[in-house]
Amino acid sequence: MTDTPEVFELLTFRLADQDYAVDIMSVREIRGWTTTTPLPHAPSHMKGVINLRGTVLPVMDLADRLGLPPRGQNDRNVIVVVTHADTMTGLLVDAVSDIITLAESDMQAPPEMATGPGTAVVRNLSLIEDRMIRILDLPAVIARPEVSAA
Amino acid sequence: MNTPADPMAEIRASFFVECEELLEALQDGLQTISDGPEDAESIHVVFRAVHSIKGGAGAFGLEALVHFAHRFENILDDVRNGRMGVDAAALKVFFQATDHLADLVAACRDETPPPQARTEELLIDLDALLGADSPEKTPAPAQISFEPTPVSLPFDLSDDLPPLPPLDAPAVQEPSATSRGFDILFTPNADLFETGSEPALLFECLAELGNLTVDCDTSKLPVLQQLSPETPMISWSLSLETTAELAEVASIFEFVEGLCTLAIMQRTAPDPEADVTPSPEQPLVAQTDLAVEDISAIAPAQKAVSTPAPKSVVRVDLDRIERLVNLVGELVINQAMLSQSLETSGLSPHSDAMNGLEEFQRLTRDIQDSVMMIRAQPVKSLFQRMARIVREASFAVGKDVRLVTEGDSTEVDKTVIERLADPLTHMIRNAVDHGLEDVATREKMGKDPQGQVRLTAAHRSGRVIIEVSDDGAGIDRAHVLKTAQAKGLIAADAMLSDPEIDNLLFLPGFSTVTEVSDLSGRGVGMDVVRTEIQSLGGRVTIHSDPGVGTRFSISLPLTLAVLDGMIVEVAGQTLVLPLNLVIETLTLAKKDVQSVRPGHPVIEVRGTFVPVIDLGLQLGYRAAATDFEGTAALLIRDEDGTRAALIIDDILDQRQVVIKGLNDGFYRAPGVAAATILGDGQIALILEPSDIMNQAFKTAGTPPPSALAPPPAEGLHP
Amino acid sequence: MSLHILAVDDSRTMRDMIRHALTPEGFTVTTADDGMHGIEVLNGIAPDAIITDINMPRMDGFGFIDAVREQEKHRATPILVLTTEAAPELKARARKAGATGWVVKPFDPVKLIKALHMVAG
Known part of the structure; x- marks a missing residue:
């Protein structure tokens, strides 16, 4: 993992009434929900692929990936397009909230506790206006579980 | 770059x-x-x-x-x-x-x-x-010593030329900047002018070295009536004051050596130690005509040869072509989108817009073909590399092998050519190492002691077929079968047909060589070859005749970027199948579909039973269909000859699609080769029927035409 | 003074090198791929000097010089021969064919320019 800079910007968004954030530097764009083309035999969190101006973009249902309860689609759902290791992935989230700036001291590592699909991918926690922001470890989110285990 | x-x-x-x-x-x-x-x-x-x-x-x-x-x-x-x-x-x-x-x-x-x-x-x-x-x-x-002189460019050339290294004249050690005087007598011969030399220019060069005075001796000039302009009748005496050394002065006359009478005399130098300087009267450099050998016999010998004029070519950075290819891909998609929206707008097919659209489609296709041609290259360079592999491989195993190539002018996408090098190398080595018998065995069999490996390329029905064949012993099927059983790759009691046994070579982890040979060992098996070829959108098949030889046949798409596809609908999803594998379309009646045992339907097509694959079920889109009455099916046959009827809901279209690669991050399932973008902007998956069939036979346990499940192709790159 | 040079060489690398050596120095450079091509190109231009390789397909340097010299308007056009060896007999051969001078390959750009000035001004 790279060194954490002194201050950095995060894009925050909501998933099942929880607040999450990713490093804004990895965000390429945010676009509205469109129908995906499902991939046969893919894990349930892979929603499928969409056409992003001529390239094929895989879209991941982030809530499903994090083990949050399934819920219906609505118009506010957006796809956050992120890049990691030269690969673009779309993350389906409920709604984008804000862009925040945090210092390193504003963040703390998640406490060692019950493991689940959601915890291994949360890198840091922060508290803003009494709301807990879960800062995601993007590579861990995107990695194929089988691949990373191998 | x-x-x-x-x-x-x-x-x-x-x-x-x-x-x-x-x-x-x-x-x-x-x-x-x-x-x-x-x-x-x-x-x-x-x-x-x-x-x-x-x-x-x-x-x-x-x-x-x-x-x-x-x-x-x-x-x-x-x-x-x-x-x-x-x-x-x-x-x-x-x-x-x-x-x-x-x-x-x-x-x-x-x-x-x-x-x-x-x-x-x-x-x-x-x-x-x-x-x-x-x-x-x-x-x-x-x-002759040939000393490379590295050139560095761009060079910085000031007005003053740096002093030249000494040429033919004796080196003068004096690095002094003192001025010295030269007297030069220069009388051109007639042939000086025949070589395009111009005395005035030589004098200009001399003048650049210092102070030059020129005296022209015209005393030998005849009267005007007898004057032949190019017969030199003039001598010059020149006087040069310069800091340049003798060698540099002499170098100016380098090209006219032998074409003139030349004397360069350095006046007694002002510095007394100039002992290298001879007396003023003694010419330092005095040239007379060189003996010139007659070359007339040599030069014309090469003139008569006529070879075709080289085609005029432009070199273009590959990145630019890549960009062009991508743009054309976009154009094709956009054109398809436009067609679709115009067709649904209710315009008359005879309207100007629709006629224009037709023309637009034609042009788009022409542009696409032309752009693809840019990347096409003859396979010749690849074949030449293989010639070397044969030379080295045959030397290493002590066999006498001749490589015969055919169709090396066949053009294939440049990327395909590059990526074929490794698989072909492996196949060629295999042919030399395992395919061909040693000389003694060949002689005993009454064969030509020199083994033959053939490498051919040809265009066939919109694809490129590359074949590697040898005239060796053919595949030792008993041995292959035993090995596969010993390694647990197949059941001990498996009954396999000959082609099925041959195909065992493509199984991961299969290697018939007991001791890893120098050549084809290296832990690379035919499974890797197959995977690599599949990733190019190609297929490889094997054909072997005992005692006669083995042939590997690779079938590749002409270009990596487009595919002639059949667009079908299954469970609300749009899918693309390679058109060249579709033999016919069928409409099934309930009575057509038989069941070998529950869940293993077959249909009879002109006397043979063909397994039925329900695509919707196979791809996990829906539960198994129970009633096939009236459903559409595509009869497909892959290069192995394996056939199956794929159950679909509807045929939507037949057209070229632009292939978009899917990498590992896409959880690409076996059977899904790539994707494309349709006219409505939606993405459709492109299927690989061979993999679908293998997958279906494997999961269903249907007595398969082939018991093999090839590994999923690792990414298809357009 | 801008001199127009015709450079004839079957090696693209050599043509490129000549062009890159001469163009920044204010020369105008036209290239041809072999002797035959050189003659064709020469129909459309009037170079101040010609640089030619010897070993070329279709028409070699000697043949090319012959053909150039046969043309009335190019009887006096300076021609420099590019040769890999400084052997005297090669120079003599080039001279006999009608070359004005020679430059030894791989050439030193400074020498090449100097040689061009010597024969073409």
Whole structure:
């Protein structure tokens, strides 16, 4: 993992009434929900692929990936397009909230506790206006579980 | 790629590209010489190729390359001039030298250490050829020293030219900047003017060195009526005050040496220690006509040869073509979108808009074809690389092998050619190592002791077929079967047909060689070959006749970017199947579908039973259909000849689609080859029917036409 | 003074090198791929000097010089021969064919320019 800079910007968004954030530097764009083309035999969190101006973009249902309860689609759902290791992935989230700036001291590592699909991918926690922001470890989110285990 | 600010880097890169072409010409030339009666032009081509490589290498100071090319060139020069004959032994060394030259070029290009030991070995071999052919008469050119002068550009040239190194004149040690005087007597001969020399320009150059006074002696001029303008009747006496040294003054007359009477005298220098300076009366440089050998017999000899004029070519950076290909891909998609929206807008098919659209479609397709042509290259360079593999492989295992190539002008996408090199290398090595019997066995079988490997390329129904075949023993099926059973790859009691046994070679982890041979071992199996070819959108099949030989057939799409597809709908999803595999479309009636046992439907197509695959079920889109009444099906057959009927809901269209690759991050399931973007902007998956069939037979346990599940292709790259 | 040079060489690398050596110095450079091509190109231009390689396909340097000299308007056009060896007999041969001078390959750009000035001004 790279060194954490002194201050950095995060894009925050909501998933099942929880607040999450990713490093804004990895965000390429945010676009509205469109129908995906499902991939046969893919894990349930892979929603499928969409056409992003001529390239094929895989879209991941982030809530499903994090083990949050399934819920219906609505118009506010957006796809956050992120890049990691030269690969673009779309993350389906409920709604984008804000862009925040945090210092390193504003963040703390998640406490060692019950493991689940959601915890291994949360890198840091922060508290803003009494709301807990879960800062995601993007590579861990995107990695194929089988691949990373191998 | 390179910044335009560095022209040398560009020229250097272009030199290595040129080297590839020259090496190809060299190989070709040697092959022509080896195939037929010696012809003069091939020898010249071969010579020139080596000569040009040396020339360019010299310019970049690539000494290892220059050194070897120079010695190679000398021998070829002897061949060219008839001082040496070419026999099979010589050709063998020439081929090896060519291979080595290619290695040296690669080493220089990649800035890796040149294989020096091999250079020395080959130089000994080359020298031995000379020795054998012309015992003591090692010709003069070998002695000529050829010193590369690295050129650095862009150079900074001020108005004053730096002093030249001494040319033919004796070196003058004096580095003094003192001024000295020269008296020059210069009388041109008639032939000076025949070579386009101009005395006035020489004087201008002299004047640049210092103070020049020119006196013209016209006393020998005849009266005007007898004047022949180009018969020189004039002498000049010149006086030059300069800081330049004698050598530099003399160098100005370098080109007219022998074409004039010239005397350059340095006046007694002001500094007393100038003991190198002879007395004023004694000419330092005095040239008379050189003996000039008659070359008229040599020059015209090369003139009569007529080869086709080289086509005019433009070199383009591959990135630019790549961009163009992508843009055309977008154009095709956009055109499809436009067509779709116009068609649904209710316009009359005879309206101007619809007619215009038709024209637009035609143009789009033409542009697409033309763009794809840009990337197409003959497979010749690839085949030449394989010729080398055969030479090396046959040498390593001590077999006598001839490579026969066919169709090397067949054009294939450049990327395909590059990515075929590894799989083909492996297949060629396999053919030499395992396919062909050793000489003794061949003789015992009454076969030609020289084994043959054939490498052919051809266009066939919109695809490229590349075949590697040998006239060896064929696949030892009993052995293959035993090995597969021993390794637990198949059940001990499995009953396999001959083609099925042959296909076991493609199983991951299969290797029939008990001790890993020098050549085809290296832990690479045919499964890797198959995977690599599948990732190119291709398929490989195997055909073997005991005692007669083995043939591998690779079928590839013409280009990686487009596919002639059949667009179908299954469970609300749009899918694309390669059109070339669809033999016919069927509409099923309930009675057509039989069941071998529950869940294993087959249909009868003209007397044979064909397994039915429900695509919707196979791809996990829906539960198994229970009633096939009235449903559509596609009868497909892959290159192996494996057939199946794929149940679909509807056929939507037949057209070219632009292939978009799917990498590992997409959880690409077996059977999904790639994706494409449809006219409505939606993405449709492109299926690989062979994988679908294998997958279906595996999961269903249907008695399969092939018991094999090839590994999923690792990414399809357009 | 801008001199127009025709450079004839079958090696692209050499043509590129000549062009890159001469163009920044104010020369105008036209290139041809071999002797035959050189003659074709020469129909459309009037160079101040010609640089030619010797070993070329279709028509070699000697043949090319012959053909150039046969043309009335090019009887006096300066021609420099590019040769890999400084051997006297090669120079003599080039001279006999009608070449004005020679430059040894790999050439030193400074020498090449100097040689061009010597023969073409």
